Amino acid sequence: MSKRAAFPFAAIVGQDEMKLALLIAAVDATVGGVVVFGDRGTGKSTAVRALAALLPPMQANAGCRYACDPADRDAWCEDCRARYVSGAPAAHAVAVPVVDLPLGATEDRVVGALDLERALVHGEKAFEPGLLARANRGFLYIDEVNLLEDHLVDLLIDVAASGENVVEREGLSIRHPARFVLIGSGNPEEGELRPQLLDRFGLSVEVRTPQDIASRIEVVRRRDAFERDRAGYAMSWAEADGTIRSQILAARAHLPTVSVPDESLILAAKLCMALGTDGLRGELTLMRAARAAAALDGASTVTASHLRQIAASALRHRLRRDPLDDAGSTARVARAVDEVLGK
Amino acid sequence: MTDPAPAADPGPWADALLAAAVFAVMPAQMGVALRAPAGAVRDIWLAAVRACLPATDPWRRVPLGIADSRLLGGLDLAATLRAGKPVAERGVLAEADGGVAVLAMAERLPAATAGKLAAVLDTGEVPVARDGLYHIDAARIGVIALDEGIGPDEQVPASLRDRLGFLLDLTGIAPAQATPPEPRNVAAARTMLAQVSASDAILSALCGTALALGVESARAPLFALHAARAIAALDGRDAVSQADAAAAARLVLAPRATRLPSAEPPPEQPAEEPPPPPPEGEDAEKPEPPTDQQLEDMLLEAAQAAIPQGLLAQLAAEGLKPRGRADGRIGTPVNNGARGRPAGVRAGEPRGGQRLSVLDTLRAAAPWQAIRRRDGAAAGRLAIRKSDFRVIHRKQNTETTTIFVVDASGSSALNRLAEAKGAVELLLAECYVRRDRVAVLAFRGKTADLLLPPTRSLVRAKRSLAALPGGGGTPLAAGLDAAAALADAVRRRGGSPGLVILTDGRANVARDGAGGRARAEADALAAAKLVRAAGFTGVLIDTSPRPQQAGQDIARAMGARYIPLPYANATMLTQAVRAATASP
Numbered sequence: 014m015s016k017r018a019a020f021p022f023a024a025i026v027g028q029d030e031m032k033l034a035l036l037i038a039a040v041d042a043t044v045g046g047v048v049v050f051g052d053r054g055t056g057k058s059t060a061v062r063a064l065a066a067l068l069p070p071m072q073a074n075a076g077c078r079y080a081c082d083p084a085d086r087d088a089w090c091e092d093c094r095a096r097y098v099s100g101a102p103a104a105h106a107v108a109v110p111v112v113d114l115p116l117g118a119t120e121d122r123v124v125g126a127l128d129l130e131r132a133l134v135h136g137e138k139a140f141e142p143g144l145l146a147r148a149n150r151g152f153l154y155i156d157e158v159n160l161l162e163d164h165l166v167d168l169l170i171d172v173a174a175s176g177e178n179v180v181e182r183e184g185l186s187i188r189h190p191a192r193f194v195l196i197g198s199g200n201p202e203e204g205e206l207r208p209q210l211l212d213r214f215g216l217s218v219e220v221r222t223p224q225d226i227a228s229r230i231e232v233v234r235r236r237d238a239f240e241r242d243r244a245g246y247a248m249s250w251a252e253a254d255g256t257i258r259s260q261i262l263a264a265r266a267h268l269p270t271v272s273v274p275d276e277s278l279i280l281a282a283k284l285c286m287a288l289g290t291d292g293l294r295g296e297l298t299l300m301r302a303a304r305a306a307a308a309l310d311g312a313s314t315v316t317a318s319h320l321r322q323i324a325a326s327a328l329r330h331r332l333r334r335d336p337l338d339d340a341g342s343t344a345r346v347a348r349a350v351d352e353v354l355g356k
Numbered sequence: 357m358t359d360p361a362p363a364a365d366p367g368p369w370a371d372a373l374l375a376a377a378v379f380a381v382m383p384a385q386m387g388v389a390l391r392a393p394a395g396a397v398r399d400i401w402l403a404a405v406r407a408c409l410p411a412t413d414p415w416r417r418v419p420l421g422i423a424d425s426r427l428l429g430g431l432d433l434a435a436t437l438r439a440g441k442p443v444a445e446r447g448v449l450a451e452a453d454g455g456v457a458v459l460a461m462a463e464r465l466p467a468a469t470a471g472k473l474a475a476v477l478d479t480g481e482v483p484v485a486r487d488g489l490y491h492i493d494a495a496r497i498g499v500i501a502l503d504e505g506i507g508p509d510e511q512v513p514a515s516l517r518d519r520l521g522f523l524l525d526l527t528g529i530a531p532a533q534a535t536p537p538e539p540r541n542v543a544a545a546r547t548m549l550a551q552v553s554a555s556d557a558i559l560s561a562l563c564g565t566a567l568a569l570g571v572e573s574a575r576a577p578l579f580a581l582h583a584a585r586a587i588a589a590l591d592g593r594d595a596v597s598q599a600d601a602a603a604a605a606r607l608v609l610a611p612r613a614t615r616l617p618s619a620e621p622p623p624e625q626p627a628e629e630p631p632p633p634p635p636e637g638e639d640a641e642k643p644e645p646p647t648d649q650q651l652e653d654m655l656l657e658a659a660q661a662a663i664p665q666g667l668l669a670q671l672a673a674e675g676l677k678p679r680g681r682a683d684g685r686i687g688t689p690v691n692n693g694a695r696g697r698p699a700g701v702r703a704g705e706p707r708g709g710q711r712l713s714v715l716d717t718l719r720a721a722a723p724w725q726a727i728r729r730r731d732g733a734a735a736g737r738l739a740i741r742k743s744d745f746r747v748i749h750r751k752q753n754t755e756t757t758t759i760f761v762v763d764a765s766g767s768s769a770l771n772r773l774a775e776a777k778g779a780v781e782l783l784l785a786e787c788y789v790r791r792d793r794v795a796v797l798a799f800r801g802k803t804a805d806l807l808l809p810p811t812r813s814l815v816r817a818k819r820s821l822a823a824l825p826g827g828g829g830t831p832l833a834a835g836l837d838a839a840a841a842l843a844d845a846v847r848r849r850g851g852s853p854g855l856v857i858l859t860d861g862r863a864n865v866a867r868d869g870a871g872g873r874a875r876a877e878a879d880a881l882a883a884a885k886l887v888r889a890a891g892f893t894g895v896l897i898d899t900s901p902r903p904q905q906a907g908q909d910i911a912r913a914m915g916a917r918y919i920p921l922p923y924a925n926a927t928m929l930t931q932a933v934r935a936a937t938a939s940p
Contacts, residue, residue: 052572052573053514053515053518053519053572053573053575054518054572054573054574054575054576055573055574056574058475058478062479113483115428115472115475115483116468116471116472116475119711120711121711126714156471156474156475157471157474157475157515160467160468160471162468163848200514200515207848222572222573222574223574224567226560226563226564226567229563229566229567229574229577230556230559230560230563232574233559233562233563233574233577233578233581234559236574236578237578237581237582240385241550
């Protein structure tokens with residue numbers, strides 16, 4: 014995503030909930046993205062940019078503008094279907110895209126638009142894919158997501174739900190796959206996130222500045238070392254980052270074999286009932302996230318401890334909201350967890 | 357660097373110059389929010405910074421209303437048409453790479469622009485994803501945000517302020533005879549900086565000081581560390597001394613303090629015995645180093661001495677002010693063509709955020725092709741002239757929606773529900789004249805109901821009111837919640853909501869529908885605060901027989917005007933409401 018070395022993921026001090034949520038999103042895309050809310054200077058964007066540098070590469074159809082998965086024929090774009098009618102497609106390894114959606118992006122850059130060069134020079138109507146196309150099978154990151162302009166939010170909500178980007182404008186008619194994990198971060202003091210968009214995020218994480226002096230010193234020390242020598246510092250953490258990368262890979266392979274016993278399902282349902290979350294999305298996310306957490310653990314079944322680990326992230330944004338009382342929703346989830354799962 | 361003014365205190369102007377020198381040493385790491393009215397003092401300070409920077413480094417001024425295409429870069433249309441292929445135009449931030457960007461009137465910067473700047477400061481890069489381009493420009497810039505704000509609510513947006521090392525306030529400071537930083541000194545410090553080391557004791561003392569002053573952001577101690585290093589480098593030393601750290605704490609941490617250290621009350625008047633030992637050099641290396649705790653206390657004292665008087669009072673007052681506005685601008689931007697819903701295509705250049713409509717431009721150019729070719733345009737290529745440009749115009753809906761929130765509970769019915777209805781009808785007529793939209797919410801029993809979604813139909817509004825029965829409890833919290841949600845929806849659609857709440861303020865049903873006056877009132881107050889946090893304007897009309905404390909409390913909590921329903925004087929009521937809702 015960026016030319017300069019990113020801060021190493023492994024070097025982030027504390028913020029375990031945020032790191033776990035990001036790893037879960039990297040293991041199981043169906044969990045449905047992560048939104049990170051918190052004070053300024055707590056390493057929200059650092060963590061996401063660090064994750065980008067950490068992700069193992071993926072296989073993609075050669076020459077495909079949307080990086081279609083060779084193994085998943087159903088999700089192919091029209092170009093790939095036409096090109097590889099039969100037989101195995103030519104594939105190559107590409108980096109998992111982590112696309113930054115800058116706040117100043119224009120709508121045509123997000124959804125794709127007329128290829129200006131060909132339009133202006135040759136008068137042709139050709140489609141040039143936008144950021145959503147680039148983000149296919151990867152991550153779409155929006156920093157300060159609560160400041161995103163409404164018309165872009167509308168667009169994202171629609172595409173995130175359907176997994177497909179449909180462009181019907183300026184005389185173009187294009188549809189292409191756009192399945193991405195949405196990652197947002199922001200500061201709640203700067204504006205509320207639209208409830209519809211908030212609902213699109215599987216996990217919601219709150220970060221705080223560490224309150225103990227030792228971690229704060231460590232944060233500043235590491236950041237300072239990084240700023241003084243970016244490349245060298247990233248190198249010194251390369252091994253630790255490599256361990257996390259292997260953990261992600263192992264968890265992905267392991268994920269389909271993780272079983273969810275009935276008692277865990279019952280606990281999850283009880284938890285959601287105790288909190289009065291609307292709809293089944295909460296339970297589903299809770300289950301999926303717990304399974305990914307178990308896979309990251311190397312466990313073969315989902316237990317109460319996995320539920321406990323991710324309950325707050327999966328449920329706190331699904332409670333009836335009260336913007337003045339943000340800490341309250343976390344506390345409510347914690348209380349329900351204690352009630353249902355025992356202390 | 358001493359000053360004739362009080363005792364051995366380095367003085368605010370000397371401090372400002374020290375900050376200027378530190379910024380010049382490491383512009384990309386520090387950044388400055390400079391609060392000062394336009395005038396000589398600010399100019400002298402800026403000149404001092406500029407004199408210290410290498411003359412070849414770019415220095416760009418960023419005007420307030422800058423279009424994103426100019427700020428971040430975009431398509432250079434004229435060059436594109438000439439070259440026949442997309443030509444990118446670098447934005448101001450990319451142009452300022454390696455130098456300084458000066459933001460004019462940063463206190464009025466919209467939050468979205470501040471967000472973009474914050475991302476650039478974080479990464480040192482400008483991602484350009486606009487107008488058919490995608491590339492990354494380097495932009496390691498030092499930012500000086502000029503803040504001409506007067507009150508505490510006019511400030512550089514918080515997301516940006518947090519990423520700036522110095523929060524300097526030059527208001528009311530006269531430049532004393534302090535010597536400006538020596539450019540050669542700064543140049544030497546720049547090369548020296550990499551070798552300057554800071555001990556763990558210094559690092560932990562800075563972090564501890566930040567914690568004690570209630571500075572949450574982890575960026576602040578990092579800025580302080582940078583500053584301490586730069587101060588040492590400016591002095592030609594390769595290790596950070598206590599005095600350096602104290603100066604850094606004073607410059608960086610003190611302006612960010614949100615509380616005074618709670619552990620111990622300030623033992624002595626800071627003015628009597630200024631803690632940072634001002635003489636440089638000989639005092640730097642003390643024979644026996646103090647313990648970590650002593651060091652931290654020293655930094656704390658240094659910072660504390662620099663905290664302006666009355667800060668605590670200011671902080672206490674801030675708790676009562678409406679929060680949640682991240683940008684300095686007040687009011688809704690009016691129809692400016694660049695924001696809102698597309699509303700047709702018109703001729704004009706894509707400036708100020710307006711988007712070029714390519715097809716319409718091509719369409720406009722098409723008929724002229726033969727003529728232009730005859731006049732000398734190259735064959736085989738579309739000849740497009742400025743006059744062909746079509747931009748998509750956008751229109752923002754800023755009409756007012758007045759939301760009536762009517763208390764239809766038993767107590768209210770007993771009191772003056774009928775009168776309240778009459779007053780609302782008068783107000784409705786008023787709204788009708790102004791072509792406002794109206795919505796009616798009523799709360800009684802356990803819930804609030806939307807009787808009438810926003811509409812222009814006066815008839816429907818009247819009918820919904822007439823059919824409104826009275827009776828049941830007073831779920832004031834639910835009513836206010838519903839009103840806030842509706843107002844929020846109106847605002848999201850681009851309208852400006854105004855709330856008119858008619859109640860006797862005697863809440864007796866809590867949010868969850870349970871009875872009990874105490875909880876109901878607490879919930880109602882919380883809901884009212886929520887309304888204020890969202891920044892909605894409103895009026896509360898007290899319908900109780902006599903003006904009640906409860907109603908006034910609610911009105912105060914929601915930042916609304918309080919009006920007791922006058923007897924038999926509906927005209928006065930409409931006037932009062934108009935005055936309160938017309939000007940937010």
